[in-house]
Amino acid sequence: MVFRASVSKLICLLLSVAMVAFVAVSWALVEADDHVQTPKANTVATQAHASKAEARRQAELLHTSFAGTLSAIHHEYYRSDQGMTIPAVTLKSVFRDLERNHKLEFRWLAINAQAMNVDHQPKSDFEKEAAKSIAAGADQFEGVEEGVYRRVGAIALQSECLKCHLPNRTSNKNRLAGLMISIPIQANE
Template sequence: MRAMMRYVFVVAVSLSSLALVSFAKPPESGSPAEKQPAKASSVNKVDAKQTAAVMSITEARERAKLAHNFYSATLDAMHRSYFNSATAPVPARVMERMFADVEAEENIKARWIAVNARAMSIDHEPKTEFEKKAAEEIAAGKGEYERVEQGVYQRAGAISLMNHGCLTCHHGFGKRNTKDRFAGLIISIPVKAKEKSNAGKK
């Protein structure tokens, strides 16, 4: 019970930080923040999705990097400070609840993919052509891979499995490991449909 309460606390704090810091939209240039009209507290989820839908590729790229760093740091903190394999759920699984909440609020999708270690769920197997290519690139040593398709910016970032005993499950207990093992985190954000980009050349 105590472990579960800790998880609830971590997830609550994490979501608050993500909403208030990582995805906050700065005041527009030339318009001092103090002169801007206060926004009504009843701004709904549709407004957030509309904001994300008109984002430029540059903005989407920066926001995706923030999301990756945030999720990666949260995963590390949960493993280091709260995870007990005998009493608590796997942190990566718990974080999928965060993914769903952030997607509902910000229209920013996230999901795990297997790269060069065992997938702990069939849902984590790379499915799309982008995900399969991203897994190849990360396995080859690249830290990130990106692409824009059909108005959606996609970024795949490497997640190391070399800490916190991850390989016990992802590689097999007692098995000898001879190389770095990774999972991948896919971040997908809608962007301006007509904007061109060199994404994919990372």
């Protein structure tokens, strides 16, 4: 029980660092805008991002933060025999907070391994193209539609992940999942 509590505290700490980094970058981008001298407390949560380039930088930062957190927690702390919630599911609560407070959207996508949740199957044409592109070797796939920048970044599935995602594997071929991050941008982008 003590182990589980310390892992939970570590997960919260790592995810807090990731969220602070996101907010810091967001505020820096708002301050860089010629029309805004200082950020307001709710600027990020209520306005579309200024440009596709800024949304891309934020998505890359978030992807790197979440991929690193997921890998570290899965590798160093998660043990399937202890009945713990898997790290990808734990991250969903962080995703919900970011969605609610910053109008961002996150979605796991199955790429070339078994989806553990049917909701992770690619659904839209964009998601299917992203999955195909990443399975073919791309690190990321992006697009803009209806004022929303979307980026799907590859997430390498480590051995710990493949025990469930590919239980009967016959090779050491790399397997991937994807993390889609959606960020609103100005309509003219």
